[in-house]
Amino acid sequence: MGSTITVRGLHKSYESLKAVDGVSFDVEAGEFFGILGPNGAGKTTTLEIVEGLRKPDAGAVELFGESPWPRNPALLPRIGVQLQASSFFERLTAREQIHTFASLYGVGAKKADEMLELVGLTDKADVRAEKLSGGQMQRLSIACALVHDPELVFLDEPTAALDPQARRNLWDLLRAINTQGRTIVLTTHYMDEAEILCDRVAIMDHGRILQSGSPAELVRGLDTPTRISIETGAIAVDEARRLFQGAEVDDDGVSLTLVTRTPAPVLAALAERNALRGLSVRGATLEDVFLNLTGREYRA
Template sequence: MTETETVPADPGNRAADTAIHVEGVSKRYGSRQALDAVSLRIDRGEFFGLLGPDGAGKTTLVEIMEGLRQADAGTVDVLGGAPWPRNVALLPRLGVQTQSSAFFVRQTAHEHLATVAALYRADTAAVERTLAAVGLVGRRDTRVENLSGGQRQRLAIASALVHDPELIFLDEPTAALDPQARRDLWEVLRGLKEAGRTIVYTTHHLDEAEALCDRVAILVEGRIAALDSPRGLVGAAGAPTSLLLPPERMTVAEAEAVPGVDRAEVRGGSLVLETKVSGKVMSALDALGGLDGVQTRTATLEDVYLQLTSDATTGDIPHAQNTEHQA
């Protein structure tokens, strides 16, 4: 074979790299279409986020992946097998943390985790390792009922991890946590990502998804409205950059006259200039009096999400972006 020749792609390798493959999955409850021909592929080792408003179909899709619910149409492959009918052989390979996890509240954190480990025939060393991984060693002898909300969330994640699963489902793991507890839990989740776990993650915190996920799918009314990396979605949206100035710096009319400014308004105590050519506007502001007090806010995943969910109210849901990696 010459240096210019290439080896044809092996489709078998792609299958080996795939943790979950969902193709044309639909589900209806009475007159409501919960899922409408959803297709996606999640790679092994990927931290994959599922986003969407309440009722968008996230829970139904996750339950179908987990084998808890049967799809009306389409196919689902999880770790090389079908999760439905209930696949008992698949269960030890999955870790599941639900938003309302159940605990043995009269047991200590260590006893609870040891009980869960025994159900999966995991050894006692796994209990110690998992307590350390989620930062609960210092609370190992504390009764579950006396743990804080954040500590219980850590224990719920530990219960999903103690048997060393290949694929982990995390449903709103930071729900109802205070900001510091939420940030602390991010470090646990980053550790899972660095360890190469495959994670399917649902959350309503858009900053969280942007910080943690390799890719996200935004579900709207049972369909995937967009699927890409957070950065890819933000870049494709073409959302404007906002420049925030002290309101006494200039009037709204003067701001709108600055070359490159698309829109200006006073919002939240600042004069906000929206532009798609931030460099040009910054240069103009510098010439008009310097850049002291000028702040820049670039578009975020939240901006994309709000645009997509707003489009849903008008019936203008766009086609999904980049729903599959290139083969």
């Protein structure tokens, strides 16, 4: 049995714009896969082609070994798609929404109510969808995507516009779903989210995948120096310069920051002098990888 998703050489152009320009990747069963990229990078178009909403100009997609285009009814019950938060029937309550979606898949009301319980919306069941908060809407929309127990779940920027609490709660939910053995494909432009959730990410820009791999691998591959910060005054600036010849030393009056490629001896020396007050050590993050790959100019 092959991969859950196989994508080979996708191309899609809108007039002169090459939205997707030669994208290939695989997603294995049970994987949590992230597609990252700035706005307009081609993430959504790629996702839509993979889901079977659009026909690629060239290239092939297989989900569970079958093509999603043209609309493939045999495949649809096996995938769950969460769209934007507002994709609800008008003037229906949360419970009516999920019951409606459940019945489209032949799933009963009991299962739908359990799903509502799982995302913590039982007490909001009789509230109309448009009256829910942003986080509640997202949870409802994910519940609607999962109500039929799909093996493969697509999430398009599920935490956009959520407050930090709602984001964390949603992450817990998504991890729980992934742990049940479901394959998840997610697009996001929150790097911390991708770093925490995803087994593997692909960073896209201008319709191409620039790099893919596990977040840790990508960060390590960046080979950036480590930033060590301590409270100003924990050690004199001159002494720091003298001690750590290879490091960049900077004091802004609040923190003294050392930028080094060999953090271990620096930390040991600081510890020896009991100068670890207010210590923070920061390596590169996925965000650094992302900015390094995509540049810093503004996007659409």
